[in-house]
Amino acid sequence: MRPYILISNDDGYQAGGINHLIEVLRPIADLLVVAPDGARSGYSCSITTQVPMKLNLLREEEGFTLYACTGSPVDCIKMAFNILLPRIGRTPDLVIGGINHGDNSSVNTYYSGTMGIVTEGTFQRVPSIGFSLCDMAKDADFSACDEYIVKIVQKVIAEGLPPYTCLNVNFPKGEIKGIRVCRMAKSTWIKEVAACEHPTYGFPYYWLTGEVKEYEPEATDTDRWALYHGYAAITPQTLDSTSYSLLETFKL
Amino acid sequence: MRPYILISNDDGYQAGGINHLIEVLRPIADLLVVAPDGARSGYSCSITTQVPMKLNLLREEEGFTLYACTGSPVDCIKMAFNILLPRIGRTPDLVIGGINHGDNSSVNTYYSGTMGIVTEGTFQRVPSIGFSLCDMAKDADFSACDEYIVKIVQKVIAEGLPPYTCLNVNFPKGEIKGIRVCRMAKSTWIKEVAACEHPTYGFPYYWLTGEVKEYEPEATDTDRWALYHGYAAITPQTLDSTSYSLLETFKL
Numbered sequence: 001m002r003p004y005i006l007i008s009n010d011d012g013y014q015a016g017g018i019n020h021l022i023e024v025l026r027p028i029a030d031l032l033v034v035a036p037d038g039a040r041s042g043y044s045c046s047i048t049t050q051v052p053m054k055l056n057l058l059r060e061e062e063g064f065t066l067y068a069c070t071g072s073p074v075d076c077i078k079m080a081f082n083i084l085l086p087r088i089g090r091t092p093d094l095v096i097g098g099i100n101h102g103d104n105s106s107v108n109t110y111y112s113g114t115m116g117i118v119t120e121g122t123f124q125r126v127p128s129i130g131f132s133l134c135d136m137a138k139d140a141d142f143s144a145c146d147e148y149i150v151k152i153v154q155k156v157i158a159e160g161l162p163p164y165t166c167l168n169v170n171f172p173k174g175e176i177k178g179i180r181v182c183r184m185a186k187s188t189w190i191k192e193v194a195a196c197e198h199p200t201y202g203f204p205y206y207w208l209t210g211e212v213k214e215y216e217p218e219a220t221d222t223d224r225w226a227l228y229h230g231y232a233a234i235t236p237q238t239l240d241s242t243s244y245s246l247l248e249t250f251k252l
Numbered sequence: 253m254r255p256y257i258l259i260s261n262d263d264g265y266q267a268g269g270i271n272h273l274i275e276v277l278r279p280i281a282d283l284l285v286v287a288p289d290g291a292r293s294g295y296s297c298s299i300t301t302q303v304p305m306k307l308n309l310l311r312e313e314e315g316f317t318l319y320a321c322t323g324s325p326v327d328c329i330k331m332a333f334n335i336l337l338p339r340i341g342r343t344p345d346l347v348i349g350g351i352n353h354g355d356n357s358s359v360n361t362y363y364s365g366t367m368g369i370v371t372e373g374t375f376q377r378v379p380s381i382g383f384s385l386c387d388m389a390k391d392a393d394f395s396a397c398d399e400y401i402v403k404i405v406q407k408v409i410a411e412g413l414p415p416y417t418c419l420n421v422n423f424p425k426g427e428i429k430g431i432r433v434c435r436m437a438k439s440t441w442i443k444e445v446a447a448c449e450h451p452t453y454g455f456p457y458y459w460l461t462g463e464v465k466e467y468e469p470e471a472t473d474t475d476r477w478a479l480y481h482g483y484a485a486i487t488p489q490t491l492d493s494t495s496y497s498l499l500e501t502f503k504l
Contacts, residue, residue, distance in 0.1 A: 041302070042301040043296075043298045044295075044296040044299075044326075045296035045297070045362045045363055046295045046296040046324075046363070047296075047363050047460055048294070048460060049293050049294040049460055050291060052448065053457065053458045053460075054457050054458070055456070055458065072298075074363075075460070078444045078445060078460065079445060079458065081444075082445035083447065083458065107375060109493065110297045110371055110375075111298070111326075123362075123441070124440065125440070161498070162498060163438075164438060165495045165498050179504055181499060181503070181504070182499075183496070184493060186415075186416060188375040192330045193335055203306075204306075204307070205304040206305045206306070206307065207304050207305075208299055208300060208301055234502065235494060236498035236499050236502050237493045237494060237495055238497075239362070239493075240435070241491075241493060242435040242436045242488065242489060242490070243417045243488040243489055243490040245414070246413070246417050246488035246490075247434075250419075250488050251433070252404065252486070
């Protein structure tokens with residue numbers, strides 16, 4: 001039987017990245033796509049608790065079904081596992097978030113809706129991978145990622161991933177020199193808020209903006225080092241965020 | 253000089269939990285409160301990228317300033333560090349999220365706006381703590397937490413926390429037998445979506461709901477074990493979510 005893959009993203013089902021991913025994977029797998037009905041960048045692992053959600057079937061072809069959901073990226077995965085997959089009667093071999101328009105390495109992992117999808121897929125006990133390209137452009141060129149995506153997808157379908165563990169894969173913009181398995185660089189955002197004034201009434205309002213500041217720019221084993229040197233970065237991540245070192249020493 | 257604490261929450265500035273926390277901490281610290289202008293439960297580490305935000309000064313007294321923000325819990329912390337604190341000219345000794353109305357242990361950490369605040373405070377390089385009570389009621393009684401909160405806050409202000417590390421503190425409902433330092437229990441949500449029908453037009457819509465399923469209910473060293481046995485649970489967490497074990501073994 002062909003592999004069965006559940007796909008979502010945080011840029012919405014119309015985005016270039018998810019449609020490129022669908023094109024790359026359709027020849028090798030059956031696909032269920034449940035994606036937000038519009039942009040949900042920066043939605044992290046957020047869930048919709050205050051309003052109900054709707055689900056709309058947009059396409060149904062041999063080996064390919066597409067739903068749009070009014071909720072968050074994580075909601076899409078919850079809707080798939082709780083409503084659609086039991087109806088279809090299949091369990092996915094893999095959950096994929098992406099391909100994201102923009103860098104989800106290092107600190108960005110925490111804000112990323114793409115990695116929200118991957119976290120949720122892992123909690124649903126299915127091996128899960130996030131793919132992101134370090135290019136936020138709407139018409140970004142994803143084609144250099146294809147061979148790596150197919151290789152990683154086939155490996156994870158064949159071998160699985162340990163429980164509570166997932167993969168965060170980021171691709172550099174442009175040519176890809178190769179791939180490196182990396183730890184997450186320690187970094188933070190700075191200069192994060194731009195203050196503006198209403199053009200007529202003068203009241204202040206604020207946009208998020210900013211740049212990433214690295215705490216360890218000299219380290220060569222990180223995802224950010226790999227990306228800045230033209231390599232794709234695979235960062236294996238755990239959902240057990242216990243600090244075992246502090247667990248040993250913290251006494252009240 | 254008195255300690256200076258930045259407080260936010262995900263239930264909104266009007267909520268009982270944050271106002272109880274303010275009452276408990278005002279005698280021992282100066283407080284800057286920047287909280288959402290309404291409920292933001294389940295907002296995780298989400299950030300507002302598609303619309304601008306506003307900030308409203310609601311109260312300004314000796315040692316206590318309160319702003320409401322139209323953004324997410326994480327946005328509140330970013331607004332504080334990027335706009336308010338530079339203006340005020342002070343750096344907080346501590347960032348606190350809470351007291352949340354509801355359990356943020358184990359898997360809930362990932363969806364929690366309270367823990368989003370704590371994650372963000374840690375990225376801003378200030379020791380950060382989340383406080384949550386396992387009682388979602390609007391009029392929940394937070395008073396049993398007071399002595400523990402004061403003790404934990406004073407310890408962390410005096411001793412700090414290691415970089416990229418924070419504390420997730422959950423209190424059981426009712427009497428508290430004591431406190432345990434715990435790892436995060438492995439669990440997931442199940443039966444997560446309830447399908448409904450529009451009363452007139454019959455179209456389907458969906459609410460998130462569900463219950464937590466533990467993968468290791470027999471383990472006695474977890475946050476969930478502590479809470480179910482009447483203890484407060486302190487879980488030290490790291491923001492380096494690299495899976496170092498898979499990093500060693502993953503080869504493409």
